[in-house]
Each structure stands twice: as structure tokens, then as C-alpha cells.
Amino acid sequence: MSVFGLSVLLLLTSIASLNAGASGTSVWSVLSQALQGEAISAQDRIILFDIRIPRLLMGILVGAALAVSGAVMQGLFRNPLADPGLVGVGAGAGLGAITAIVLGGALPLALQQSLGYFAVPVAAFLGGWASTMILYRISTHRGRTSVAVMLLGGIALAALTGALSGILIYMADDAQLRDLTFWGLGSLAGATWDKIWLAGPLILLALAATPFLARSLNALALGEAPAAHLGIPVQRMKNISILSVAAAVGAAVAISGGIGFVGIVVPHLLRLMIGPDHRYLLPNAALLGATLLLAADIISRTVIAPAELPIGIVTACLGGPFFLWILLRNRSLLDL
Amino acid sequence: MFEALNIHVSLAGKEVLRGVDFRAYPGQITAIVGPNGSGKTTLLRALTQETAYTGSITLGGDDIAVLPGWKLAARRAVLPQASRIAFPFTVYEVVRLGLLAGAEAAQDTRVSDALARVGLGGFEGRYYQELSGGEQQRVQFARVLSQVWEPQGDDGPKWLILDEPVSSLDISHQLEVMNVLSRYAHAGGGVIAVMHDLNLTAMYADQIAVLSGGRIMKQGAPRDVLTEALLSETYGCTLPVGVAPSGDAPFILPQAASLR
Numbered sequence: 001m002s003v004f005g006l007s008v009l010l011l012l013t014s015i016a017s018l019n020a021g022a023s024g025t026s027v028w029s030v031l032s033q034a035l036q037g038e039a040i041s042a043q044d045r046i047i048l049f050d051i052r053i054p055r056l057l058m059g060i061l062v063g064a065a066l067a068v069s070g071a072v073m074q075g076l077f078r079n080p081l082a083d084p085g086l087v088g089v090g091a092g093a094g095l096g097a098i099t100a101i102v103l104g105g106a107l108p109l110a111l112q113q114s115l116g117y118f119a120v121p122v123a124a125f126l127g128g129w130a131s132t133m134i135l136y137r138i139s140t141h142r143g144r145t146s147v148a149v150m151l152l153g154g155i156a157l158a159a160l161t162g163a164l165s166g167i168l169i170y171m172a173d174d175a176q177l178r179d180l181t182f183w184g185l186g187s188l189a190g191a192t193w194d195k196i197w198l199a200g201p202l203i204l205l206a207l208a209a210t211p212f213l214a215r216s217l218n219a220l221a222l223g224e225a226p227a228a229h230l231g232i233p234v235q236r237m238k239n240i241s242i243l244s245v246a247a248a249v250g251a252a253v254a255i256s257g258g259i260g261f262v263g264i265v266v267p268h269l270l271r272l273m274i275g276p277d278h279r280y281l282l283p284n285a286a287l288l289g290a291t292l293l294l295a296a297d298i299i300s301r302t303v304i305a306p307a308e309l310p311i312g313i314v315t316a317c318l319g320g321p322f323f324l325w326i327l328l329r330n331r332s333l334l335d336l
Numbered sequence: 337m338f339e340a341l342n343i344h345v346s347l348a349g350k351e352v353l354r355g356v357d358f359r360a361y362p363g364q365i366t367a368i369v370g371p372n373g374s375g376k377t378t379l380l381r382a383l384t385q386e387t388a389y390t391g392s393i394t395l396g397g398d399d400i401a402v403l404p405g406w407k408l409a410a411r412r413a414v415l416p417q418a419s420r421i422a423f424p425f426t427v428y429e430v431v432r433l434g435l436l437a438g439a440e441a442a443q444d445t446r447v448s449d450a451l452a453r454v455g456l457g458g459f460e461g462r463y464y465q466e467l468s469g470g471e472q473q474r475v476q477f478a479r480v481l482s483q484v485w486e487p488q489g490d491d492g493p494k495w496l497i498l499d500e501p502v503s504s505l506d507i508s509h510q511l512e513v514m515n516v517l518s519r520y521a522h523a524g525g526g527v528i529a530v531m532h533d534l535n536l537t538a539m540y541a542d543q544i545a546v547l548s549g550g551r552i553m554k555q556g557a558p559r560d561v562l563t564e565a566l567l568s569e570t571y572g573c574t575l576p577v578g579v580a581p582s583g584d585a586p587f588i589l590p591q592a593a594s595l596r
Contacts (some may be wrong), residue, residue, distance in 0.1 A: 080423065217437060218433060221425060
């Protein structure tokens with residue numbers, strides 16, 4: 001499997017994604033209407049341009065962000081089971097979103113109106129960013145980041161944010177609870193152009209930084225000291241890695257909620273297929289992550305059509321057993 | 337010259353190195369020996385900037401604390417004691433990491449050459465994680481060799497700094513690795529190695545520094561340093577020193593009943 005092969009796969013999945021849905025609208029019908037000089041029907045235009053294309057782009061952005069962030073974190077932690085969730089981005093973003101849903105009504109009316117439905121994504125992003133920064137401060141001492149302190153600090157921070165989220169959930173009314181549940185399960189259903197403009201630049205910027213990390217991540221597989229002896233500016237590349245992951249995952253969680261396991265499954269599959277070299281792993285992870293998330297989204301849209309299953313349930317059903325399988329295979333190699 | 341002057345290192349409030357002066361010259365193998373806990377590895381870590389120290393360490397007159405990492409990487413390579421690698425890299429990929437230090441344009445034959453030199457020709461496609469401990473150590477040695485392949489460069493001699501390079505090798509591979517180090521030094525490169533096996537050290541080292549209690553007890557040629565009096569004082573047991581049958585290197589024969 002190569003970058004070319006995965007690009008073709010992504011293209012095919014994208015077309016399938018545009019064609020999937022409760023209405024009969026498809027890329028082909030719209031194209032043939034356009035080619036025959038007919039006006040595209042209003043219904044087709046709305047379904048394709050205001051619903052399915054934003055959803056497609058959101059799936060690509062979120063899938064690529066989660067998969068590449070997973071690969072970067074695993075390289076940074078030198079552990080195939082590391083996941084952006086571990087550094088507290090997920091838990092912090094969750095707390096941010098819950099805060100916005102439950103307490104958003106308490107904000108001054110003017111602020112509520114100007115934030116509009118951006119309130120939840122913005123709060124989620126800020127929460128993810130803040131928790132990453134706090135954790136990074138805790139685990140960095142005299143310019144060195146300790147992976148062990150970071151992992152354990154992540155557990156403590158997740159417990160704390162979980163408790164705060166629990167208090168807020170306890171305070172929530174029924175309508176808010178429904179919002180919370182759907183946000184927590186993760187979904188691409190709320191895709192809009194606004195959300196893409198909100199998260200897209202941040203995700204693309206973060207992804208653009210990762211190719212420069214590839215060689216350093218390869219060297220880091222030897223350990224921090226051996227990487228430094230090879231002339232790698234270890235501290236700087238760690239900073240860039242953490243910032244990129246915080247930005248990409250924070251933005252992805254903000255617009256799509258808690259979609260798990262993409263960051264674990266995709267890099268692992270790719271290491272089996274093309275090996276662990278990050279120069280090839282990172283670009284391929286972007287392509288395969290986008291493809292798999294679109295495929296999961298098609299399943300979520302069609303399996304109980306016309307209703308929709310939240311995509312987080314699909315990825316968890318597929319990813320959970322896969323994660324356990326990796327764990328069992330690597331049991332002897334993990335010295336945690 | 338690799339020179340360390342008045343090096344102090346404290347770990348967790350305990351002074352591990354107490355004013356160490358250490359010199360190593362290109363063209364020679366300089367061995368660091370001493371009992372467990374004497375500060376050998378700490379001295380090596382100071383030389384490779386893995387630990388904070390006070391004092392000055394210079395490489396060819398340049399303070400290593402102010403040399404940028406990539407410049408340093410082109411002049412010296414460091415072999416760690418044991419190396420686990422997180423992901424299923426092949427032997428080829430591991431050795432090729434040595435070329436990151438400025439030699440990425442070098443022909444791919446250098447990886448194979450380095451592997452052949454450590455007796456692992458043909459291992460390129462094997463998975464590092466599946467090798468034995470001794471084979472992994474030799475793969476790491478090949479990686480380090482590929483980093484400073486030419487013993488002399490434009491910036492002067494290059495250096496190999498090794499923490500117990502033969503600790504998990506059988507006797508024939510111990511000799512093979514020591515022969516590679518010897519040839520490297522004779523071609524003008526510098527070699528600094530922490531060693532445990534005193535006889536191997538006596539046979540190959542040009543200079544030996546004996547550490548004890550965070551201080552250098554003595555540094556000099558093997559026959560001047562490896563004396564019964566000094567070794568007995570350093571290691572706390574009686575170690576009779578003779579002469580190896582094949583030449584003039586000292587030979588240490590531990591005796592079962594020699595504990596004082």
C-alpha cells in the first residue's frame with residue numbers, strides 16, 4: 001500500500017460518502033444534470049453542498065487529525081499504545097464542551113448571541129488546549145519532559161476533569177443531557193461550513209508541521225539521549241509535537257466530539273503494512289485515517305437508516321477489540 | 337584531545353564525581369575502569385552531556401557545552417549500554433539512523449559496510465526486536481560506527497564513546513569489537529570506553545583511567561596502572577598481576593580465596 005494507493009482509496013470512499021444517505025441524491029445524478037445543462041434541483045443542491053460535502057470534508061479533517069496525532073504521540077512516547085487521549089486533550093476538551101452546554105445559558109445574553117453555536121466547539125478547543133498546557137507544565141522540569149510523569153499526570157488530570165464533568169452533568173436538565181450524550185458519543189452529523197472554517201485551518205497547520213518531525217521521531221525510537229547524540233534537537237521537537245497534537249486533536253474533538261481509537265488503529269495497521277518509518281507513516285496515516293473515518297461514517301449513516309448511529313459508537317465497536325488485540329500481541333514488549 | 341577538568345557531578349544530593357580530571361587522545365583507546373558505583377558511567381554521561389556537571393569538558397579545544405548538537409554529532413558518536421527500540425524497525429533502518437548526523441547523503445553501502453564490520457553482514461532485513469541481546473548490541477555498534485565512519489574528518493579526529501561495548505558479547509565477538517575499536521584508533525580516531533573486563537582492557541587499551549569513589553585513582557598505560565597494589569586498593573580484593581603469555585600486557589588472574 002502506497003501513498004498513491006491510499007489516495008485512490010480515499011477518493012473512492014469520498015464518492016461513496018457523497019452518495020450515501022437517506023435521499024436519492026448522488027454525485028452521478030447531480031453531475032449528469034449539470035452536464036445536460038439542466039439546473040440542479042434545489043433539494044439536490046442543499047443535500048450535496050450544505051450537508052454532504054461539509055460532512056465529507058469534516059470526516060477527512062477529523063480522521064487525518066486523529067490518526068496523525070496518534071502516530072506522533074506514539075513516536076513521542078515510544079509506545080504503540082499512546083493516544084492523544086492520554087495527554088488529556090480529550091478529557092479537557094470534553095470538560096470544555098460540557099461546561100458550554102450546561103453553563104452556556106448563564107453567560108451574558110450578548111455573549112451568548114455572538115458565540116451562537118460556536119460556544120461548544122470553542123469551549124472544547126480551549127479545554128483541550130488548557131489541559132495539555134497544564135499537563136505539559138507538570139511533566140516538564142528544567143527543560144526536560146518526563147514521559148512517565150506525563151502519563152501518570154494524564155491519569156490524574158482525566159480523573160479531575162471527569163469529576164468536574166460529572167458535577168456539571170448532575171446539574172444538567174433533560175435537554176442538556178441529550179446534547180451531552182450526543183456530543184460525548186461523537187458524530188459528524190452536525191457538519192457545517194462554519195465548523196470547517198473554525199477547525200480546518202488549525203488542523204491543516206498542525207498536520208503541515210508533522211513532516212518536519214518524521215526524522216526526529218525515527219531517532220527518538222532509540223531513546224531521548226541517543227537521539228540527542230545524533231544531533232536531534234530533542235526538546236524542541238517534543239514541544240512542536242505536543243503543540244501540533246494539542247491543536248489537531250483539540251480542533252477535531254471540538255467539532256466532532258469523542259471519536260475514539262482512530263489514533264491507535266490507523267498507525268498500528270500502517271506499521272504492519274509499511275513499517276514504522278515516520279517519513280512514510282505520517283502522510284499515510286493522514287490518508288488512511290480520513291478513509292477509515294469516512295467508512296465508519298457511511299456505516300453510521302446506513303446501518304439503521306433512516307436514523308443515524310453516532311460514529312463514536314461505530315469506531316469504538318471496531319476499535320475496542322482491535323486495541324485489546326494489539327495489547328495482547330505486545331504484552332511482552334510493554335514494560336509499563 | 338577530549339579533556340575534562342575538575343568535573344563534579346551530584347545526583348540526588350550525593351556527590352558522584354568529585355573533581356575528576358580526565359584526558360583522552362586521538363589515535364588511542366582510553367578505557368575507564370573501576371568497581372560498581374565508582375562513577376564510570378556518570379563520567380561517561382558528563383562527557384556526553386547526559387548529566388549536568390560543573391567543570392569544563394572540551395573536544396579539540398571546543399567547549400562541548402556550547403557546541404550545537406548537530407556539530408557535536410558529526411564529531412562523536414555514543415554507544416549506550418542497552419537499547420530497546422519501541423517499534424519494529426529493521427536492522428537496516430536502525431543502522432541508517434546513524435547517518436542522520438549529517439551523512440544522510442552517504443551511499444547506502446555504508447550501512448552494509450558497518451554491519452559487515454561488526455560481523456552482521458546480511459542482517460539488514462531482520463527485525464531488531466527479534467535479535468539476541470548480543471546481536472542488538474552489535475547492531476547499535478554498527479549504527480554508532482556509521483555516524484562517525486571516517487576516523488578523521490575536516491574538523492579533526494572523530495570519537496567513539498562507548499558504555500561497556502562488549503558486555504553482552506561472547507568471547508569471539510568481544511575480540512571482534514575490540515579489534516574494530518583498535519583499527520579505528522590506529523586510523524587516527526579517538527575511542528573512550530567504559531570497560532569491566534580488566535584483561536581485555538589490558539590487551540587493547542592504550543590508556544586506562546581507574547575510578548574509585550568518584551575520583552581518578554590513576555590514569556596511564558596499562559602496565560603502569562594495572563598493578564596489584566592499585567587494583568587491590570580499588571576493588572577491595574587481592575588481584576595478582578602477571579604478564580600475558582603472548583606479550584607484555586599485564587594479566588590479572590582473580591583467585592577464589594583472594595577476598596580479604
